[in-house]
Amino acid sequence: MAAWLPIAARRISGDLLLVLQTNIPDYEVWERGALELPCFENATSITLELEGLGLTMPPSGIFARLTNLQLGCIRLRGPSMLGEAVSSPRCPALQKLTLSGTSGLGNLTIHSESLLEMTLTRVHGLQQLNVTAPTLKQLEVLSCFTKGRMILILPVANISAPQLESLMWWDDSDPKFTQLGKMENLQCLSTFPFTIYEETDHVRELQNSYCTRLLRRFELIHSLRFQLVNDLEDIITNQQYLMEDITGLPDITFMFLDITGNGHSFVPSSFHLLRMCTGLRKLSLTFCGTTIRPE
Template identity: 95%
Template sequence: MLREGHLDHPRTRGSCLTMPPSGIFARLTNLHLGCIRLRGPSMLGEAVSSPRCPTLQKLTLSGTSGLGNLTIHSDSLLEMTLTRVHGLQQLNVTAPALKQLEVLSCFTKGRMILILPVANISAPQLESLMWWDDYDPKFTQLSKMENLQCLSTFPFTVYEETDYVRELQNRYCTRLLRRFELIHSLRFQLVNDLEDIITNQQYLMEDITRLPDITFMFLDITGNGHSFGPSSFHLLRMCTGLRKLSLTFCGTTRRPETLCPSGCVCDQPPSWKTKELALNCLREVEVCNLIGTEHEAALVERLFVWATVLQKMTVTFHCSVAESKAKEFCQMLQSFSRPEISMKGATFCLIYSYQSLPWTDLVGNSRCTAGPPRMLCKLVSCAGAGTWWSFCTSHLGINCTTCELQCVSYRIFPSEMLQDV
């Protein structure tokens, strides 16, 4: 009996698939369709709903086309991921047991959108929502999600760009943030792609007027050599109940240690360095992918001041950072610290692209069907305690110490690197 269906292979990419008009897949629990075109009247929603797939628990669609309307009624579905489902205009999901939903770049196009898509999601048990797509409460209906624990939104662009798509993404992001009042953890990304001096570009952070009440924030920052202190301060002052902060610096290889040009206004308003901010609940901070710039040091120094009850800070450096520089940076952080704070560091983080890598599950040595990983980290202890490989998802964090790696996710390794473990 068929238990898993996986159609995503270089030989089948671009192939056409016609859904059978009848038939029951009584044992099917996992279905993954990737890089295919659905031909004829789309009956996918009917095919994966409970009457024909009564035990389906996980559904993944990636890079598919020919699906304008997807309507699913499933009592068994637990996880659902839609990534680049081209041409999707209407999405209706009724799944009382659904725990995890990811919708990425299905409605949004790289041009002006003339027809607003319609989505209606009924998932009262949903715990994790990643919505990187069009969101307008007039057309996107999200039912009560009282069990929602984790939310991930579109990256937010800090300074105005001549890119209409980025403007739309900011709008979707702020709308979604206003939708929820209370969430355990928020995955948020600040992006500054401007490589040159910032002078007259509009500062967009003021568009974010509120955040949900959260206790854990994953904050990813793409600074591109510019300061990210003011934008981080703007967010954190709306998170006074925060208990744990995971801060990751992304895109450090593009301009690894280059500070912004003279006259750049990216550090304004400078009052963020002196204004009071009481993060009286923040007890743990993780700082990942450091390269030791002045901008990084300035933000971490302020975190020590703002977090009055901080108990633990863990730092991880990018692989390009020399061990001597990492130790020097840690010593500087120690000078900011207080005796009651436990400092963990330094470890080194090497980011790999996942494209075109054959992924193998270490346990069982079988092909992984969990979907493409967002990033792969090689973490090497300065003390030589060991080397670990681990996959880190886009919405789950890593907890690195000098002699231990904990990752609440899949343990997946590229097969050609297993000999190095």
């Protein structure tokens, strides 16, 4: 791979799709070191799925035509910062950035004049996220500041995206640590699933607080995607009802309501939300067999 990639970088003028499948144990993958990604000056789209192999970003060069970059199951290594490589000086045409199941990225700082869509899913170990993207329309951040069922850190995020229209934020949204900036054009919001009854799972309680914090940030949104979850498998007896923690919703006209009831009644919890939606004009109900959460 190390020998082949530079050859490909000189020849490719369109799309690169590279998927590695291996049965090598994780500890052996880590010991094998890392590949250095060459600068693909003429590539328009790069998708890498490396099954946990290490990858270092090129220290120099310009991805002049790159509009789409997707990195999955990659251990980012080396001194070169990913944020520097995908920012406008070196990626002047980038429109879509997707990171999924990556590790080794503690700080992601991006300054992009062209970026339109950005999706971060399970970027393990992320401690700081700084995004300045005046044209960004869609942002999704899912389980980047958590690992499994343990909360690792308080995230430090600073997002400047004044043209943002769609936000999915499934992570901590404490205003002390998460600065989302002015999003006056926001049309669609999606929050962490809300657990209806108290559980012994401390992580679920934190996720409920993330959900309510995010809702309090906005007064007017066209559409809201909200998920109600009842994970209790047994009969509900002395469990505390948590819906009263939601004291208000943004002024919305369209709600996507996803419900995971596990055989329990969802009517009281649903009505609790709908009573707050005095301007609602359209409702979409989806009944799910299992909880919708990123693993």
